[in-house]
Amino acid sequence: MSTPHTQIERTTHVGDNRLKILEAMMKRHQYRADALIEVLHKGQELYGHLSPSLLTLIAHSLHLPPSRVYGVATFYHFFSLAPQGEHTCTVCLGTACYVKGAATILAALERETGLRAGTTSPNGRLSLLTTRCLGACGIAPAVVIDGTVMGHADDDGPRTKLHELLD
Amino acid sequence: MDLTELHGIAERERARRKAIRIHCCTSLGCHASGALELQRRLEAAVEAAGRADTVEVVGVGCIGFCGHGPLVSVEPSGLLFERVTPEQAPDIVAALDGGPCAAQRGDPNHPFFSRQLLVVRRNGGRIDPERIEEYIAAGGYQALYDVLHDQSPAEVIDAITRSGLRGRGGAGYPTGLKWATVAKSKGAPQGAPRKFVVCNGDEGDPGAFMDRSILESDPHLVLEGMSIAAYAVGADQGFLYVRGEYPLAIQRLSKAITQARKHGLLGSQIFDTAFDFKVEIRVGAGAFVCGEETALIASIEGRRGQPRPRPPYPAERGLWGCPTLINNVETFANIAPIISRGADWYAGIGTAKSRGTKVFALAGKIRNTGLIEVPMGITLREIVEELGGGTADGSPVKAVQTGGPSGGCIPASLFDTPVDYESLAAVGSIMGSGGMVVMDDATSMVEIARFYMEFCMDESCGKCVPCRVGTVQMHHLLDRICNGEATPAEIVQLEELCQLVRETSLCGLGQSAPNPVLSTLRYFRDEYEERLRHEALAEEAP
């Protein structure tokens, strides 16, 4: 059985220092178990998602049982165990957005992209996601495309933007 | 750092400032509407107009009128501009002396502003949250200095107790009492003799953004409040737990912590006293239940955010078994003002049992969406009609939802209810953390109940049976009612389930999950009944 380090390294390229960054970060937290969530955040930020080999590496480094790491990684909605699309489109479903028609916007996007909320297109180009509240209620309804918040969204705005990105 | 240095920083900052400050709001709402580009254009326009010697452009925290962003205000003239486009930047510079301007003028004397009373938001929209000097120039960290040098921990706790401040996270537990409990708690017999202060910034209530705004606009105010609390209860380590959905707040807080540490306002021997205090940020990862104290603790410890039965309370046994003070962002933001201006001043605001001000996030079907800070005791009508200006299209307001998934919907007929902990509870809702979502006739109250139940179902941690399965069953019944498939007996079953989940769930999430259903059943039962299956079922006829 190969060690988790080699598994990660095998999939990375020369000059890829993500593992080093992660190691440094864990070291800064003195490999303490309570840093697990912080480390998972960092791992996801670096690698885009939390693969089994990454989770194994983290479990080994923080001296935690793998099942505990997996339990934590699947408890929090922020963490994704599968790769996300190249682009992400997140519809806020907070209350303010909901009463201002977020559900119709989401339905329109689902129709347009052919994706169900929470899934990624088979070609890996787009993930259609929802969130519980961005706190952008003042400009509801809000949609986030690749990290940029669009306020006062209508059915067309996000659609046009997605076309720009994907076409 | 000593007092001379603190005052030196303030004086240098005041000397540095230019006569005219153009404030450009860079909080999330305006940020998303293009505030950063606008700020750049304003800076260029000032330069181009040759006024750089007297005019500066400052990126500030939330001005509050989020629905009308991007917002720009000018000091000292008080001019306000709304929905400003980058192209209007030169126009605004040209209009500094009061001349005509193509940009939309806002009314700074509008009830939305004039009816507010700013305590925790007094720096919001006035200082650059990324520069500690601006906070210090506004009187920041003086309160911390004063308590460290002139007051005993007991005196601080006494002041907070006398101020009447209650927890702003929603439940309204008296803050002074909580501090006193942590202060005298010795912790578990075998436990390490440490204490912790935790700031709960896991603002999970969908439709609420008060804490985000405070953290983005005035991070040092929260840090100072935490430091004072740590001194009062005897803690040397703090954690700031912030939702992962708030990257801007996290970024500004990290910056604020670095700056405070650099100036010796966090760390060891603060203000040359024996008081040490360090703060770490913990980023939430998307779990509403982590707003619950014991789940929050589990999450900071790096575990699944599942609550445990209380007692023991975190004040006795919290993080790693040590006594832990947990207060919410807005609660901590109130501390420095109370210390600076006195408990009596604070206690003079609001009502007999609910003192001080409360920040609300006004959103939904309302003309003036945004962030407001009002004295307790103001009526819902004043908030919705005067500050909020009613609905955007003038249609009647049907209800206002307070307290999010743990709260309830209050019908327009009860809008004369004063906003205080007890009155809101009496009408079947809660104060909550400050989300206030306005609904008009186009909003179906049954669908709103289903919306919240879906939220609770998705956010249930799964530990206790009534919440884990009960919310699914309640959602199923609400779904059937919404789809016109339910019989009258199913409403009865729904009510029974509400009772069960409320009385038997382990934590506050489950115990309050039925509230949106119960309150809508109480005030809008006709909307449920209209949706029942009408055709009499032959086989069940008597």
Add this chain to the structure above:
Amino acid sequence: MSAKTLTIDGQMVSAGADESILQAAREAGIRIPTLCHLDGLSEMGACRLCLVEVVGTSKLQPACHTSVAEGMEVRTDTERLRAHRRAIVELIFAERNHVCAVCVASGHCELQNLAAAVGMTHVRYEYLAPSCAVDISHARFGIDHNRCVLCTRCVRACDEVEGVHTWDIAGRGTESRLITDLHVPWGEAASCTSCGKCLLACPTGAIFHRGSTVAELEHEPTRIAAIVAARSERW
């Protein structure tokens, strides 16, 4: 150790100061239904079946997790508690696919016994009928998630008694699932010592001996307490 005197269902009871209401009640011969509680393991307070009324507080208290107090007046068997317990057992039956007729544990199952004890005649809620896996990759044991009630007795037995922590819960809400290691098939879970304590602890037919057939499986939950007691003696 100081003793406390309290009343449980009108009966005067004396208990050690560090005892829970549940322990005190048991010593007095008063039965309070439990599911997630298991002697020898830490308390979880999750199933909510042992909730009792304590005079003076409006909130129901979990008997397993509430310490006795002097003069405390406890009621364990009121109309309200009976209704709640029955409803909770129904919710559990509705959550997964509990088919007693074809279950290895039938006749020796704590959930089945609870249904009879709380007078559950039928389930008033919609059966959720989730799709649940059965994992028989382990050489000696199997787990049928259809029968799991998420009491975490196996998780705690593995962690606290065997000291391994092979088990944990993944996901949340009603999507929660027991997992071994990094959600690998049990047979591939490197940390598992095959000690079988999870099997001893399981209240239903979820964790079973491979080869057991209907109604054959008898759990031995009391052995967990025996192991813990024996170990503490030696230490």
Add this chain to the structure above:
Amino acid sequence: MADKLRLATVWLGGCSGCHMSLLDMDEWLIDLAAVADLVYSPIADHKHYPKNVDLVLVEGAVATNEHLELARKVRQRSRLVVALGDCAVTGNVTAMRNPLGAAATVLQQVYITHGDPRGVLPDDPDIVPRLLDTVVPLHATITVDLFLPGCPPSAPAIRALIEALLKGETPPAASRFG
């Protein structure tokens, strides 16, 4: 014999084990026949469910449109409806197909995927009843007055229930599932 109990038994989606248990009451059936008329039952030759039934024991879960129609008729025409056995009470083994998905998915899996890949789905609504998407216990479709769980309920349990009802008493509390 107008004062004799009009008794019916119905067999919905179940294995008929409950009816076997019924027959296991052996010689007591003769005593029962003295006080009750069996007006409808799969073990007797009746074409239609009659009106004015005093007591009906229903075995099986509701799994097809035919079950649903019969259950509704049973409720309409009977004074006291008893869910007999685990399938009627909980869905039991009959409902074990529910996690597989809706009717079409189940048929596809049974007849094609795990059956004959070149086979065809049964499709003749006049001959083969249509499967409901979800198998449900009896009380999910009609109001049920009494529940007698068990797989099957024992003959003495069934007898105790009928005896109590004949005497106008409340039947003993339900026994266990399985």
